[in-house]
Amino acid sequence: MTTEAFLGTHPLTLHRFPLDQKNRSLQAWDAADEYLIEYTFANYETPKHALIFNDSFGGLAAALIAQHPTIKVTTVSDSFVSHQACQYNLAENTLSKTHLTLQNSLAPLPLDCDLILMKVPKNAGFLQHQLAQLSHLPANIPVILAGKVKEIHSSTLKSVAHFLSAPTTSLAVKKSRLIFTHTTCKPVDDKFPTDWPLEKTDFTISNHANVFSRDSLDIGARFFANYLPQGKKPIKVIDLGCGNGVIGLLTLAKMPNAKLIFVDESAMAVASAKQNIQHNLPEQIDNCEFHQNDCLTNFTPGSVDLVLCNPPFHQAQAITDHIAWQMFIQAKHTLKQGGELRIIGNRHLDYQDKLHRLFGNCKIIGNNKKFTVLSATKRG
Structure with missing residues (x-):
């Protein structure tokens, strides 16, 4: 290099x-x-x-x-x-x-x-x-x-x-x-953050300017929403690469006793996720953490039950899978024994093979013509 x-x-x-x-x-x-x-x-x-x-x-x-x-x-x-x-x-x-x-x-x-x-x-x-x-x-x-x-x-x-x-x-x-x-010292108002109603819910999603899919629910998140966990178990969940936090928000709505940790490397994404919990599920805010970080760097090993992730396949203008790999490796490190990494990805990216090599197992829990939802379990 x-x-x-x-x-x-x-x-x-x-x-x-x-x-x-x-x-x-x-x-x-x-x-x-x-x-x-x-x-x-x-x-x-x-x-x-x-x-x-x-x-x-x-x-x-x-x-x-x-x-x-x-x-x-x-x-x-x-x-x-x-x-x-x-x-x-x-x-x-x-x-x-x-x-x-x-x-x-x-x-x-x-x-x-x-x-x-x-x-x-x-x-x-x-x-x-x-x-x-x-x-x-x-x-x-x-x-x-x-x-x-x-x-x-x-x-x-x-x-x-x-x-x-x-x-x-x-x-x-x-x-x-x-x-x-x-500069001209003629202030112009910023139009951000913007808001839009989340389909099939009573939620309103707020988005700062640099948040992925800030104008509407992206098609990947829409498909992933069909495969989120639900129940009353008090598990600890990470929404990794959370963006505006819509996946964590929907998970928290389905799992009211869960603790949700929102993580993104974008300051605007983390701020948007926090605002969306505060506005839509204010009674749940004490069960949430919000971190701007490089994936899961320095997170406590073996500390969470579930990681949810829609990994990016680019960094700025460069097409690359290194961020996805980092997310997968650090997710395994952060999961408890028996914990699960659940992801969505474009079918052509072949994440199934990557996860199988890393975890020793991987199963498809949902797919369509464009996306695949995969689950890998951390085993001893």
Whole structure:
């Protein structure tokens, strides 16, 4: 795997997270990062406080701190893993974290920044949320957005113009492009979180901007809902990769004595799940925990009875199964003897073979043309 990055004038060693993923050919930075840093260094010699959005693995923060050791950097991300990677990569390059602030995507933005750098997120609604946040900052702060040419559309520029000043764009370099704008101190309301009624229930589901399937119940969750546990046993259940928490919510409605633990690496997902329990089953909130985490890292071994999961098969723009594998392995570690991992996945992903190799058993408990629901039991 290539770890030597050339972001600006200082060579950096950058690692993609999680560190133990199988596909080590994936880099922790891209051409848009390079373009953004080169332009920034050429045009902004002495920024005092840089505000960075969506720095996937800390490469932008590392480059800025390497170039300007005393610069104050606030990096905003919805991802727990991204913040972990940023701290690791700064340490790997012996760069100081003294003036670094890591904050999630729901925290208020600092008012004293004098430069804003943003990687354009894949999620258009999430971009609008972040631009709405920027619209509340003081006027005339330079904002530079970077992304792949194929990801920057006329709708992207329209969103920027709605919340900030009229944007201009750079020439394309290595299939990447920059967008230039600045804050105007003309606050625009954020339309998130959004709400919609959950079909066949009295529940209302609330969703922050970066939550998967935030506008309606996704077809995988709809199918999985037919195969959730029910009963009066006081078991401990994890909704792993919980998103807006709809699977855990439906489970809790069917198992009122259960303890539900909602886990996701997205701050917005965890906040949405908590809000949905508070609004729909407020009497059950004391039976719930909510954790932003890298899958089940550092969870107590042998501590839960059931893990429910709809694993992702991508990380940002990369198609990969390493997150699913991590979820399966850590679920087995966290389950009690006799505990169960129950998942839903696209049929073509062949999770049945993976689970059988890991657990020594796996059975199909439901399927249709697109999805398979699988169950694996932890045995002695």
